[in-house]
C-alpha cells in the first residue's frame with residue numbers, strides 16, 4: 696500500500712498583483728521522503744517554501760500536513776505540528792553556544808505540551824535531560840567538539856549545521872532545507888552531505904538547492920519548477936534524462 700503523504704499541496708497558487716509566481720502546484724511528500732525542489736533563478740522555489748511554512752498566504756489552493764489542512768495556520772502553529780525549516784540566510788544568535796541554543800529549543804518544545812502549573816514546575820527542574828538530548832543531536836551533526844564555543848566563532852558550514860540541529864530539535868515530521876549549501880566553502884560541503892545522508896529516516900525532507908551534485912546524491916524524487924509551475928516530478932535518472940529540464944534548467948544552472 697502506498698503511504699499517505701505527510702505533506703501535500705493541492706492546486707497551490709500565489710500571485711503578486713498580476714504576476715503568477717506559483718501555479719497549481721501539487722506536491723506530495725511521503726513519510727521519510729528525500730524530495731528536492733529545483734528550478735532556475737526566479738522559478739518560484741522560495742515563494743513556494745514561504746507558503747509551506749506560513750510566511751506567505753497562498754492566493755488559492757491548500758496545504759495539508761498529516762491529513763490536516765494547515766493553510767490558515769500561523770508559522771509557529773505549523774512548527775508545533777511538525778513542519779520545521781532552515782533558512783537561506785543565517786538566523787542564529789551569535790553569542791549563544793550551540794549547546795545553549797539547541798537545549799533552549801528542546802525546552803521550548805517540551806514546555807509546549809505542559810499546563811501552566813506544570814510549566815512553573817518545569818522552570819524549577821535542572822533540565823539535565825534536555826541538555827543531554829541537545830548534546831546527542833549536536834554530536835550527530837558533527838558539532839560535538841564545537842558545542843561550547845560561541846556561535847559567531849564557528850565556521851560558516853558549521854553554522855549551517857547548527858541551523859539544521861535547531862530545526863531537528865523540534866522533532867519535525869517534515870524538514871524544509873532552504874539552500875543548505877549556499878555560501879558553504881567547497882571543503883566543507885562533503886561534511887554537509889554526510890550529515891544530510893545520516894538524517895533520521897522517518898523525517899520527510901524537502902531540499903531546495905542549486906548545487907546539482909548535492910541534489911542528485913541526496914534526493915530520491917525531484918520536482919522541477921519553471922515559471923512558477925511544476926514542469927516535471929520524477930526519480931533523479933528520469934529528471935537527468937528529461938530534455939525539457941535540460942532546456943529550462945540544467946543548461947543554465949549555476950553549479951550544474
Ligand SMILES: Nc1ncnc2c1ncn2[C@@H]1O[C@H](COP(=O)(O)OP(=O)(O)OP(=O)(O)O)[C@@H](O)[C@H]1O
Nearest residue numbers: 711714716734735736737738739740741742743905
Ligand atoms: N513579494 C514579491 N512581490 C512581487 N514579486 C515577487 C515577490 N517575491 C517574489 N517575487 C517574484 O516571484 C518570482 C519567483 O521568485 P522566487 O524568489 O520565489 O524564485 P526562486 O526560484 O526562489 O529564485 P532563486 O533561485 O533566485 O532564489 C520572481 O519573478 C520574483 O521576482
